[in-house]
Amino acid sequence: MRTWRPAPFILASIWIHLGALALMLLTPSHWSWAVAAVLLDQAAICAAGLWPRSALLGPNLVRLSAVAAQRGEVTLTFDDGPDPEVTPQVLDILTRHHVRATFFCIGEKAAAHPEICHDIVARGHTIENHGQRHRNLAALSGTGGWKREVGDAQQTLEQITGRRPQFFRALAGLRNPLLDPVLQQFDMRLASWTHRGYDTRCNNADLVLARLTRGLGAGDILLLHDGQSARSTNGTPIIVEVLPRLIAELVARNLNPVPLSSACTTA
Numbered sequence: 001m002r003t004w005r006p007a008p009f010i011l012a013s014i015w016i017h018l019g020a021l022a023l024m025l026l027t028p029s030h031w032s033w034a035v036a037a038v039l040l041d042q043a044a045i046c047a048a049g050l051w052p053r054s055a056l057l058g059p060n061l062v063r064l065s066a067v068a069a070q071r072g073e074v075t076l077t078f079d080d081g082p083d084p085e086v087t088p089q090v091l092d093i094l095t096r097h098h099v100r101a102t103f104f105c106i107g108e109k110a111a112a113h114p115e116i117c118h119d120i121v122a123r124g125h126t127i128e129n130h131g132q133r134h135r136n137l138a139a140l141s142g143t144g145g146w147k148r149e150v151g152d153a154q155q156t157l158e159q160i161t162g163r164r165p166q167f168f169r170a171l172a173g174l175r176n177p178l179l180d181p182v183l184q185q186f187d188m189r190l191a192s193w194t195h196r197g198y199d200t201r202c203n204n205a206d207l208v209l210a211r212l213t214r215g216l217g218a219g220d221i222l223l224l225h226d227g228q229s230a231r232s233t234n235g236t237p238i239i240v241e242v243l244p245r246l247i248a249e250l251v252a253r254n255l256n257p258v259p260l261s262s263a264c265t266t267a
Contacts, residue, residue, distance in 0.1 A: 004184040009048065009056040010177055016041045045177060049139060052173020052192050058180030061167070061191040061264075062221065068263040069219030074250065075260045076101040077193065078239075079130055079169065080200070080227025082109055082116035086237045087226045091123055093240070097247045100124045102260040104169045104191075107132035107153035109227065114160045121161050126259040129153045129165040129188065139174035146182040154186060166261055167191040191260060193223035197242065203230045205241040212242070213249050221260070222246075 006014070020034035048056040055062075064073055076094075081087045082105055094101055103120050105127050110117050120127055131138060132152035141149060150168055158164045168183055173192050183190055195216060197208035212222055224246075229237040250257055 004181040049176050064219040064263045072218045072256050074255045075221045078226040079104045082113045083227045090226045093243045099257050104128045104130035106134045107156035117160045128167040143178050194220040196223035199238045200228045208242050
């Protein structure tokens with residue numbers, strides 16, 4: 001287990017709170033300045049938590065390492081599964097194109113469909129932690145809530161796959177300062193993304209693909225969804241329409257998709 005060290009932004013926040021307390025104790029007439037400083041600091045913390053790719057609250061993997069980028073590697077990540085209808089189709093597409101990816105699975109869904117998790121691993125992909133319950137208000141959790149959300153999913157996914165996840169992705173990337181020390185306890189890393197297609201909300205495959213490939217290059221982490229995928233006008237999951245075209249684009253750009261753990265382990 002790694003020792004938690006607060007990020008510089010968090011250290012600054014601690015000093016602001018201590019300074020505000022000292023100001024109120026030593027010069028009570030300046031209480032309004034102290035309150036204003038604390039409120040501004042809290043607003044900054046909230047903004048950092050609402051910014052999925054921010055590293056202000058702690059380490060956050062938004063791109064692969066420079067070494068992985070030099071090798072031309074990228075990572076395809078799939079969130080919110082496993083889904084009994086969509087995930088098998090995604091796996092078939094990946095197998096057909098000899099591509100390995102990373103699936104950020106929800107613990108409760110994995111427990112409901114362990115056979116799909118077994119298939120994910122059997123086909124050479126990796127499973128990482130997307131929380132046990134995927135609650136909308138997870139970003140408001142205290143330390144105990146984060147420990148349950150992350151720890152329960154760790155236990156669930158390890159029991160099913162025999163492998164302990166190395167990465168955690170928060171719901172929509174939203175979090176608070178209490179998540180980072182919890183991840184340190186579990187010896188995990190927070191992972192977000194470089195590009196996302198908003199494929200849970202957009203039913204236009206062309207637009208989703210354009211978002212994923214705009215500025216696409218080596219070292220990028222792409223966010224897609226095998227769970228809660230939007231549907232095209234004919235009822236097809238958007239991810240099923242987008243994925244073959246995305247893989248073709250990767251090939252055209254000489255980019256090599258690999259699981260997240262592989263890119264980070266060999267970097």
